[in-house]
Amino acid sequence: MTTATTIEKKPLTATPNVERPAEAAPARRPADKKRVLVGFDLGTNASCVLAGPADGRDIAVSKVIPTVVGYAREGLVDGIIANNATTLIGDEALQHRLQLRMVAPLEDGIIAHAAAARDFIRRVRVVIDPSGTAEIRAVIGVPANAGNTAREDIRTGAAGVFDRVLLIPEPFLAALGFRDDTRLGQANYVDPVTNSLFIDIGGGTSDLCLIQGFFPTPEDQVSLAFAGDAIDKLIEDDLQRTYPNNGLSRATVRQIKEEHSYVGPIRKPIDVKVLIGGKSHTLELGEVIGRACNQLLDRIYPALTGLIARAPSDSVAQLLQNIVITGGGSRIRGIDTVLQQRLADEGYESPKVRVAGPEYKRFVAVGALKAARGAREDQWQHLLA
Amino acid sequence: MGWLARSGAEGRVIRVEFPRAGLATGPARNTAEPKVPAVVDSGKSIALNAIHHSDRPVDVEERRGVARLIRRVCLLREQGEVADAEKLQAGELARAIRDHRLQHGPDSLPESELRELYVVEARRAADALALAELLIPQLTRQPTAARTRSEAVAIPVPMPPAVRMPEAGVPAIPDLLDAMLAAERKARRPMPASAH
Ligand SMILES: Nc1ncnc2c1ncn2[C@@H]1O[C@H](COP(=O)(O)OP(=O)(O)OP(=O)(O)O)[C@@H](O)[C@H]1O
Numbered sequence: 069m070t071t072a073t074t075i076e077k078k079p080l081t082a083t084p085n086v087e088r089p090a091e092a093a094p095a096r097r098p099a100d101k102k103r104v105l106v107g108f109d110l111g112t113n114a115s116c117v118l119a120g121p122a123d124g125r126d127i128a129v130s131k132v133i134p135t136v137v138g139y140a141r142e143g144l145v146d147g148i149i150a151n152n153a154t155t156l157i158g159d160e161a162l163q164h165r166l167q168l169r170m171v172a173p174l175e176d177g178i179i180a181h182a183a184a185a186r187d188f189i190r191r192v193r194v195v196i197d198p199s200g201t202a203e204i205r206a207v208i209g210v211p212a213n214a215g216n217t218a219r220e221d222i223r224t225g226a227a228g229v230f231d232r233v234l235l236i237p238e239p240f241l242a243a244l245g246f247r248d249d250t251r252l253g254q255a256n257y258v259d260p261v262t263n264s265l266f267i268d269i270g271g272g273t274s275d276l277c278l279i280q281g282f283f284p285t286p287e288d289q290v291s292l293a294f295a296g297d298a299i300d301k302l303i304e305d306d307l308q309r310t311y312p313n314n315g316l317s318r319a320t321v322r323q324i325k326e327e328h329s330y331v332g333p334i335r336k337p338i339d340v341k342v343l344i345g346g347k348s349h350t351l352e353l354g355e356v357i358g359r360a361c362n363q364l365l366d367r368i369y370p371a372l373t374g375l376i377a378r379a380p381s382d383s384v385a386q387l388l389q390n391i392v393i394t395g396g397g398s399r400i401r402g403i404d405t406v407l408q409q410r411l412a413d414e415g416y417e418s419p420k421v422r423v424a425g426p427e428y429k430r431f432v433a434v435g436a437l438k439a440a441r442g443a444r445e446d447q448w449q450h451l452l453a
Numbered sequence: 454m455g456w457l458a459r460s461g462a463e464g465r466v467i468r469v470e471f472p473r474a475g476l477a478t479g480p481a482r483n484t485a486e487p488k489v490p491a492v493v494d495s496g497k498s499i500a501l502n503a504i505h506h507s508d509r510p511v512d513v514e515e516r517r518g519v520a521r522l523i524r525r526v527c528l529l530r531e532q533g534e535v536a537d538a539e540k541l542q543a544g545e546l547a548r549a550i551r552d553h554r555l556q557h558g559p560d561s562l563p564e565s566e567l568r569e570l571y572v573v574e575a576r577r578a579a580d581a582l583a584l585a586e587l588l589i590p591q592l593t594r595q596p597t598a599a600r601t602r603s604e605a606v607a608i609p610v611p612m613p614p615a616v617r618m619p620e621a622g623v624p625a626i627p628d629l630l631d632a633m634l635a636a637e638r639k640a641r642r643p644m645p646a647s648a649h
Pocket residue numbers: 111112113114176177269270271272273295296297322325326327329394395396397399400401
């Protein structure tokens with residue numbers, strides 16, 4: 069089992085995009101400005117932003133935005149990009165990718181390109197508050213094992229863009245977002261914030277985290293460098309062995325995986341149509357896909373039981389009722405039932421494993437907005453630009 | 454049961470106590486009984502007479518877990534939170550020791566080893582607090598010297614003392630945030646170089 073280590077990194081000194089400062093810096097705001105609260109999941113591949121007023125439960129903005137910034141290349145002809153914008157983010161940037169130099173501001177959950185991260189956050193602010201006049205308070209999710217430097221980089225990126233921030237570990241926010249507030253207090257409802265185990269299967273890492281009513285410490289988590297990308301690689305290698313030089317790209321392999329992924333006993337046949345050498349072929353991939361996906365389960369299982377063993381004994385019975393799988397890997401067919409069965413077979417008392425469902429991308433931001441609405445005045449941190 | 458340990462930083466003598474071996478906090482073991490399944494707190498049903506002996510190599514991670522708990526007990530004692538220290542010692546720590554022995558055999562984690570752990574952890578806790586006492590005033594007097602980044606500064610707003618999580622009921626968001634912020638402040642506390 070790999071216990072999560074703190075993600076520490078050197079302070080970001082290189083600023084690759086300083087030559088293109090963002091053009092949408094918000095104007096200074098008057099004292100009587102409207103207050104907008106924001107839940108912000110700043111993710112490696114995609115970010116989710118929810119915004120609304122401080123009172124009530126309204127959500128005025130709800131967006132999933134690919135975490136990418138595009139800078140116009142030198143000599144770009146006028147009018148190719150709307151309003152001759154020189155910096156775009158998200159889908160807009162992806163649409164114009166041929167005309168732009170694309171930068172992904174985050175790697176492995178933390179900021180890797182400071183200037184691009186700042187440009188990204190500035191434009192997210194424009195989405196939230198086009199007039200640039202509101203006071204913006206944002207709760208931002210950070211990987212639970214992010215070190216001080218990684219946190220400071222987020223604060224730096226948000227300084228001068230948001231007025232106040234609060235950085236909260238992502239698994240904790242996911243649990244808060246997943247919490248069904250209408251059922252709180254019901255005898256048969258176990259609040260995931262109070263007692264749950266979250267398994268977030270992403271692209272690069274699978275992160276398991278014990279959440280028991282407080283801030284998860286590094287010991288409460290396990291981060292495995294085996295997740296969606298590793299499954300793609302296994303399938304790709306397997307296909308390469310059987311069909312050398314098949315020319316299938318990683319993106320195609322990923323697409324095949326996402327369409328047919330499953331865990332548990334090998335299912336056959338799974339016939340998949342592919343183009344190899346310009347000709348259409350049907351490959352039977354039941355075993356290849358099953359073997360690769362089952363490997364994920366084999367890695368996650370010991371980490372899961374290791375964390376269960378860490379939980380205080382009198383919390384375990386309830387904890388076993390609240391194991392939640394989230395992230396893209398939660399879309400693998402059967403992952404909840406097979407994991408649950410394995411726990412039951414090994415003698416764990418009535419385990420219940422659930423998947424977060426198709427809305428998994430939003431839970432962190434939902435939790436962040438709930439935290440923003442619940443935070444006391446003195447808990448917010450000021451940022452000075 | 455208890456003994457005396459010397460705190461490294463100030464040569465203070467502190468009394469440390471530890472849970473007795475095989476504290477009856479869990480189901481009683483009865484080796485004479487035939488194989489009886491019983492539920493232990495780790496959530497698994499296991500056969501009690503099958504767990505006295507384990508061929509597995511000693512689980513380093515579990516031992517670390519026990520050491521961490523002992524550290525917390527020592528830290529609480531050092532901070533004067535004796536009741537909490539006792540609660541942790543009689544509850545979670547005792548169960549951890551029990552579970553370890555259930556898993557690896559009754560002779561694992563012998564008393565002598567526990568005693569050593571207590572001495573080491575008591576010293577570390579005392580050192581850490583002594584150093585924090587020395588350094589924190591200096592750091593708060595010269596905030597800019599400790600800062601490495603110039604672009605932005607988070608100004609921590611004075612906060613009320615950390616609120617403990619309620620034992621039962623639904624924790625309110627401000628209480629959760631208080632606990633989180635308190636844990637963050639604690640994590641930022643400097644530790645002595647020897648405390649690894
Ligand atoms: N139906 C599916 N079956 C299997 N895998 C899937 C499915 N849908 C998405 N995935 C995989 O989930 C992964 C992406 O998950 P997610 O969006 O949670 O990642 P991320 O949060 O951006 O990554 P990371 O957590 O590593 O930063 C990819 O490997 C993707 O192929």
